[in-house]
Amino acid sequence: MSAHAAVADKTELHPEKSPLGLVRPDRYTGWRDWLTTVDHKKIGVMYGAAACLFFLIGGIEALTIRWQLAIPENDAISAQLYNQLFTMHGTTMIFLGVMPLSAAFFNFLVPLQIGARDVAFPRLNAFSLWTFVAGALVLNVSWLFQFAHMVGWFGQDLVRTDIAPAGGWFGYAPLTSDGYTGIGTDFWVLGLQILGIASLAASFNFIVTILNMRAPGMTMMRLPVFTWMTLITSFLIIFAFPAITIALAELMFDRFFGTNFFRVSMGGQPILWQHLFWVFGHPEVYILVLPAMGIISEILPTFSRRPLFGYAIVVFSGAVIGFLGFAVWSHHMFTTGLGKVATAAFSLLTMAIAVPTGVKIFNWIGTLWGGRIKFSVPMVFALGFIWMFMMGGFSGIMHSSAPADAQQQDSYFVVAHFHYVLLGGVLLGLMAGLYFWVPKIFGKQMNQKLGYWVCGMVVVGFNVAFFPMHYLGLTGMPRRTHTYLAGYGWELWNHVSTIGAFILGIGVAICFINLVWTVIRGKKVEDDVWDGRTLEWSLPSPVPAYNFAATPVISARDAWWVHKHGNKQITYMNDGGPEGVHMPSQSWFPLMCGCGFLVFGVSMAMMAAGVPHAGYFAIGGLGTVVLGIYLWALEGPGGYHLKTPAPKPSPTPAPAPEAEPAGHH
Amino acid sequence: MVSVSLMLQYLRRTLPWLSLLAVSLLAGCSFTGKQSALDPKGPVAQVQDDLFWVTVYVNCGIFVVVAAALFYVVVKYRERPGDEGKPMPPQGHGNPLIEIGLIAASVFLLVIIAIPTLKAIWYTHELPVDEEYYEPSKLGIWYGGRVDSEAKDDILEINVYGWQWWWSFEYPQFGITSANEFAIPAGKVVKLNLRSVDVIHSFWLPKIAGKVDLMPGRKNWMWILADEPGYYYGQCAEFCGEAHAYMLFRSEVMTDGDFQKWVEAYQSGAAAPGGFQAQPDKDKPDPTAKDDWMAWSETVRKNPEAIPGDPVHEGAELFMGKAQCIVCHAIDNSPAMGQTAPNLTRLADRKSLAAGILDNTGPDGIIDSEKQLDNLYQWIAHSEDHKPGNLMYYRADAGLRNLKYTGVTFGKLQTVGITEQSLVAAGVSSALAQKISASPNAPILNVDVDSEMMTKQQLMRVMDGLTNEQFSEVSDWPTETEFRKIAAFLQTLK
Secondary structure: OOOOOOEOOHHHOOOOEOOOOOEOHHHOOOHHHHHHOOOHHHHHHHHHHHHHHHHHHHHHHHHHHHHHHOOOOOOOOOHHHHHHHHHHHHHHHHHHHHHHHHHHHHHHHHHHHOOOOOOOOHHHHHHHHHHHHHHHHHHHHHHHHHHHHHOOOOOOOOOOOOOOOOOOOOOOOOOOOOOOOOHHHHHHHHHHHHHHHHHHHHHHHHHHHHHHOOOOOOOHHHOOHHHHHHHHHHHHHHHHHHHHHHHHHHHHHHHHHOOOOOOHHHOOOHHHHHHHHHHHHHHHHHHHHHHHHHHHHHHHHHHHOOOOOOHHHHHHHHHHHHHHHHHOHHHHHOOOOOOHHHHHHHHHHHHHOHHHHHHHHHHHHHHHOOOOEOOOHHHHHHHHHHHHHHHHHHHHHHHHOHHHHHHHOOEHHHHHHHHHHHHHHHHHHHHHHHHHHHHHHHOEOOOHHHHHHHHHHHHHHHHHHHHHHHHHHHOOOEOOOOOOOOOOOOHHHHHHHHHHHHHHHHHHHHHHHHHHHHHHHOOEOOOOOOOOOOHHHHOOOOOOOOOOOOOEEOOOOOHHHHHHHOOOOOEEOOOOOOOOEEEOOOOOHHHHHHHHHHHHHHHHHHHHHOOOOHHHHHHHHHHHHHHHHHHHHHHOOOOEEEOOOOOOOOOOOOOOOOOOOOOOO | OOOHHHHHHHHHHHHHHHHHHHHHHHOOOOOOOOOOOOOOOOHHHHHHHHHHHHHHHHHHHHHHHHHHHHHHHHHHOEOOOOOOOOOOOOOOOOOHHHHHHHHHHHHHHHHHHHHHHHHHHHHHHOOOOOOOOOHHHEHHHHOHHHOOHHHOOOEEEEEEEEEOOEEEEEEOOOOEEEEOEEEEEOOOOEEEEEEEOOOOEEEEEOOOEEEEEEOOOOOEEEEEOOOOOEEEEEEEOOOOOOOHHHOEEEEEEEOHHHHHHHHHHHHHOOOOHHHOOOOOOOOOOOOOHHHHHHHHHHHHHHOHHHOOOOHHHHHHHHHHOOOOHHHOOEOOOOOOEOOOOOEOOOHHHOOEEOOOOEEOEOOOOOEOHHHHHHHHHHHHHOHHHHOOOOHHHHOOOOOHHHHHHOOOEHHHHHHOOOOHHHHHHOOOOHHHHHHHHHOOOOEHHHOOOOOOHHHHHHHHHHHOOOOHHHHHHHOOOOOHHHHHHHHHHHOOOO
């Protein structure tokens, strides 16, 4: 489109006007470049930074919870604040911690792994990011209002003091109806609704990218497993999120406009909320877990120097997990009076989902079997993942037996179970990914010695914190209780658990501090620091804006590994050429949409709180979003050309292994 | 890089200490705690516990095999010094036979769990009419002739109602209602009808049965059977709002004889204060407890001097009058017939107060009357300190808090040192402050401020500096002495 000649650096571009008559923000550097960027790598980094920030907030919430529970009948914090903390801890960790950190990896890695220059819709990608940020802020702004209330800005006698959400991350109606909770629930409903828009937009983007933008020769069965898991996760999101979107919309109508979806006195049905929520909520578990499984499936082969055992079965079992994930939601509702047939059906389906999960674990061990295992930091985390995830799987099988679950449901046993899956599993997986890909993202490496310490502290602290919770739950301690009476036999293990939580917290904090330090001061490392297997390792670190100077042509799974050690070379199409690589233009409008969503969300909650004229601001916010999308459409895609350096010579392939020629599939 | 042999050496050295630590910590593990699901005392909990252990054994079996395999490969196939230059390990992509074998093995292991699971689902979800203990559970068999003839073939039913944050136990076959503590006969099948009046709660009495939710708008039920007499602890297991952690309940499992006595005691209701008795007349030659209460309230109304001036009588008067307790509470036989708070008939027989958080018993497990009296006083006079959000204090239209702020006039506020300036300092507009001070005898919460929530809050803020004593001087809030009298009255409810 652009008639301009290719430039080596975008700051050399001439100012270009879009059809709107506005100058495109292509030439910016610094913070304006980050705000307007459409580069999937920068967007990934921002997702990651936001995720780390919210991990920190969610972690502080968790440690406050554990501090309160360290001794019986503690009054360190009020019941109300405790309820807000566990509500926001769950919501934050799931929607603002794990999901965006996974999204960070999706964004950064997927185009690189499939040999593409960006995602299919770069501006939509930026829109997803800023909408996510808006949703996250809507949720967390409630804390600011809460603190303002605590220091007395709103007077001491507000009728409802639950400004931060206090209805639980699962938001069960009718507790979340307007009769029982205040504007906290409005912040929560709107925040989640906005986050859902971000997730849906991002998922469509990744599905289109993965299906359409693969490099020549990158067939579906040559896709790196992480990309496969991204694809499956994206499908899960587009099928699961509409359920919660409907549930949230109904709850919002109940609260704002007086409908009776969930109001019992008007004939509403609270059970409807639970079905809608868990039809989303259970696939959500796999939305959180599958990316971590993908990461593990990249790291284990790299450090055991063997291809993934049973690639096709690992991919297929990921898809089966995703599919079955939609058929087990009612196991969250075994105690709601489903009746025996439904209870039996969901019990058996839940057991069935253990099979593809077990298959993955067998295949990971199979990958290690016969390899030459190098215990680098990402590998140590990945091995920790297998152990902890397996433990979480075991307690999951225990829950699947509905009568046994009648004792475990809503007790600390469940808290132990899903933290083994989501923290021992997902967090260890994501941290493995962090140690593995930070050298690619920033061209710098995190401190490896410290990495072993972090891993040790996280694994030890995690087990000390969460293993005793199995015992607490089985001996009758219900979850979501702000305190417990002495004399039930829960004192010792709650105390131990708190100590473990702080060890874990310190471990994660060290990791994050080291990460920030590395980004600022870390020392440069070579491009292919781990002897990697997939295409991203064939690129320089940090990766240039256009990713691939020339499009790679793929002829094997684990293409880069086979290129280096096997008998099938990657060849490059000469598409960079003298006219350079076409780059998409940057844009302000995705950010504008995000700002609109932020104003909309906060104003709606303010309207519920009775703040005068807030409704007009809400309309204004939504108007801003619509206007942003409209202008973005009128603006046109634009674009410019970047010069690429002369292609560097391929590294000399190492001699092929004697035992068996690599990449024979 | 951490060398594996070094690690093993280190482990060998620390293992004795670690195991000592583990043993001493395990000594802190008891499976028989008050609310332990691992200590089943009835067939439902027993079936659930048995199933739990089946899953544990199966999982332990899998764990041993998988963990051994994982440990083996990590040790055996680790990179050793000097391996760097060696050729790459074999690049195999998998083995379908192994995969299919492992899938088949997993399915087989799950079947081991699935079969008893299905049996237990049917067992716990249907009344056990085929079991040998069902027939003797019919009321006609063990409760003698004291039930209606149409109830003879029925088992005992209890309607359990969940409220934020307490429990009501209604026995429709006996016409009685208890709160937060309930009794059942040992060895009998009991059907619990689970209902909620507000949000979702969950009934969990771990030693007797796993939980079932109380869903508003749904009619859930469960059956339970307790093997032996004893005292059992339970609590709400579904997050239900601010004081969810304090929604406890207790169940006393009794012999048939004790249970019948318990029911009859409830049926006879609470005696009138201080043994006040109605005089027999020609209409009622044999006055009942209900007549005693009616005579008492007649006397209070028409001839108050005839009421003895002891704390119990005065407490009863306060309960029925100034303190407005009867708006929500019921005491069977008495004029108190409120339906939105715990039924207080035989309150003094209960071993706990405030849905289980205040314990009335001494070290021997028997009610300590001094402790009970203090608990009663603490609970009614300072309930907001003991149970956050509790509706006895916070209910806007009828609670104690309402009482605290009703009847406050500017004239009375002036007697405890509050001036027009202090109103303004608390954020009340000077125009409104002037208006309030102009009509010193009107209740200030009604002076033009009903719709203005913020203004109301500012006014309350002025008053929040007041002590309880000052409050009782300026408003309808009972004095400390009055609260103690009410407590003294409540202690006679048995």
